[in-house]
Amino acid sequence: MSFQILGTGSYVPPRAVTNDELSEFLDTSDEWITRRIGVKQRYICTTESTADLALEAAARAMENAGVEPQELDMILCATISGDDATPALACMVQKRLGASCPAMDINSACSAFIFMLDTAAGFFARKKVKKMLVVGAERMSRLLDWSDRSTCVIFGDGAGAAVLGEGEGYLASRLLTKGGDDVIRCPQTNGASPFCQRPQPHPFVFMNGQETYKFAVQSICKDLKDVIGEAGFTPQQIDHVVLHQANLRIIQAAKKRLNIPEEKYWTNIQKYGNTSSASIPIVLDEMNRQGRLKRGQILAMCAFGGGLSSGACILQW
Amino acid sequence: MVFQKLAKKLAEHIGCEESAITRESTLESLGIDSLDVVEVVMELEDELETQLEMDQKVNTVGELVELIEAQMSK
Numbered sequence: 001m002s003f004q005i006l007g008t009g010s011y012v013p014p015r016a017v018t019n020d021e022l023s024e025f026l027d028t029s030d031e032w033i034t035r036r037i038g039v040k041q042r043y044i045c046t047t048e049s050t051a052d053l054a055l056e057a058a059a060r061a062m063e064n065a066g067v068e069p070q071e072l073d074m075i076l077c078a079t080i081s082g083d084d085a086t087p088a089l090a091c092m093v094q095k096r097l098g099a100s101c102p103a104m105d106i107n108s109a110c111s112a113f114i115f116m117l118d119t120a121a122g123f124f125a126r127k128k129v130k131k132m133l134v135v136g137a138e139r140m141s142r143l144l145d146w147s148d149r150s151t152c153v154i155f156g157d158g159a160g161a162a163v164l165g166e167g168e169g170y171l172a173s174r175l176l177t178k179g180g181d182d183v184i185r186c187p188q189t190n191g192a193s194p195f196c197q198r199p200q201p202h203p204f205v206f207m208n209g210q211e212t213y214k215f216a217v218q219s220i221c222k223d224l225k226d227v228i229g230e231a232g233f234t235p236q237q238i239d240h241v242v243l244h245q246a247n248l249r250i251i252q253a254a255k256k257r258l259n260i261p262e263e264k265y266w267t268n269i270q271k272y273g274n275t276s277s278a279s280i281p282i283v284l285d286e287m288n289r290q291g292r293l294k295r296g297q298i299l300a301m302c303a304f305g306g307g308l309s310s311g312a313c314i315l316q317w
Numbered sequence: 318m319v320f321q322k323l324a325k326k327l328a329e330h331i332g333c334e335e336s337a338i339t340r341e342s343t344l345e346s347l348g349i350d351s352l353d354v355v356e357v358v359m360e361l362e363d364e365l366e367t368q369l370e371m372d373q374k375v376n377t378v379g380e381l382v383e384l385i386e387a388q389m390s391k
Contacts, residue, residue, distance in 0.1 A: 036350065210355040210371040217359065249352050253359075 003124045003132070004167030005317065007065025010285035011056035012043035012158040012272060019153070026149045033153045038248020042156030042273030044141045049083045050159075051092040054137035057159035057281070058093050061133065064288070065163035073129035075103035076120060078112030078136040078277035080186065080306070081143050093135060109184070110244050110305025112136060112277035113160075114175070114313055121170045135161040136277035143186050145204035154247070155205070156273030160281025171298075172231035173313040174223050183211045184306040213250055219304040220254040223312035228300055231314040235259045237298060240287065244303035245269035245279040260300075266292075276305065293317045319389070320382045322364065326357045327378070340379030347378075354381065361385065 018041045019030035033039055045053070054077060062069065075097075077090035082105065090103035108115040113136045123129045137159035144152040187201035220243060228235055241264050243251055248269055255265060266283050275282060280303055287293050297317045304310035320340060328335040331347055338347065344354060358369050358381075369388050375381045 213355050
């Protein structure tokens with residue numbers, strides 16, 4: 001027993017920020033950002049909290065699935081940019097949704113949606129749950145140094161959610177952690193005590209772009225090949241490839257190395273930027289609502305990011 | 318050896334004659350950004366069956382060759 005996806009939802013704040021708008025206060029340009037990252041615009045929170053984004057995406061997924069809050073047996077949220085250390089984002093989604101089930105957060109940065117699906121599969125396998133809500137929600141804009149043109153142009157805010165029900169749709173998975181803070185890091189600096197003698201780090205997202213790119217491309221290629229093989233498929237039998245929308249160049253480099261036709265990849269980083277753990281469920285929701293996903297189709301999904309971490313899975317829609 | 322292999326990869330990557338690439342060529346003048354560099358380095362890793370870390374900023378093809386050779390001799 002694993003699960004199948006019953007419905008999806010997504011939400012981004014209404015404020016769109018274009019590359020041209022960023023170039024008004026940063027030494028950058030639409031041409032540079034487009035060539036280097038593939039992003040044309042991103043949505044950025046103004047008054048919205050991470051919980052606001054998560055709740056709206058969750059409510060849309062619940063409506064899409066036809067599931068009521070009281071039917072949920074567990075809520076998982078993935079975030080690195082939650083509003084509070086406690087309560088967990090999932091707890092606030094539970095309260096505001098009107099559910100009464102256990103709820104907790106998972107942190108594996110941009111890979112977290114796959115880690116969350118794998119965690120969910122365990123609850124289904126143990127028959128502890130019949131319906132689960134999983135949400136990836138990020139307010140990345142609060143973790144960025146908006147004077148650093150190499151990082152702040154990459155990310156966007158948003159949330160994506162899926163409602164899971166009993167089924168046999170989760171066919172194979174692979175999780176990987178290569179622990180270290182030298183390639184990607186976002187220090188948490190709140191609450192230094194008067195006794196603390198540790199230096200205060202720069203409290204924003206840091207990325208070594210070249211090493212991140214290399215880890216990402218290598219992870220996509222290896223992890224996807226592994227899970228496709230583990231599920232007993234060939235690359236040609238995959239209907240859709242859903243990758244974490246980190247950087248269009250990463251996706252293009254992976255495409256060159258994987259023997260999967262171009263038209264099977266879905267990209268939307270152009271419109272949203274990198275929304276970390278929300279990126280895969282936002283893609284899924286776009287595809288679902290545009291009628292691209294048919295029951296029985298095979299999806300290969302892969303995400304990678306801070307940790308370093310990567311995760312891949314094969315899902316039958 | 319590394320220079321010839323690198324020049325061939327760079328030429329393929331940007332679509333120019335191999336002879337147009339010299340050790341003195343700056344990456345910027347060739348229209349190569351840092352992600353192009355890592356892409357070409359990854360291709361070299363496959364070919365040379367080695368792992369190369371991109372832990373220094375390089376400006377010219379010659380500096381990139383030196384970085385790769387230094388790591389290969391470790």
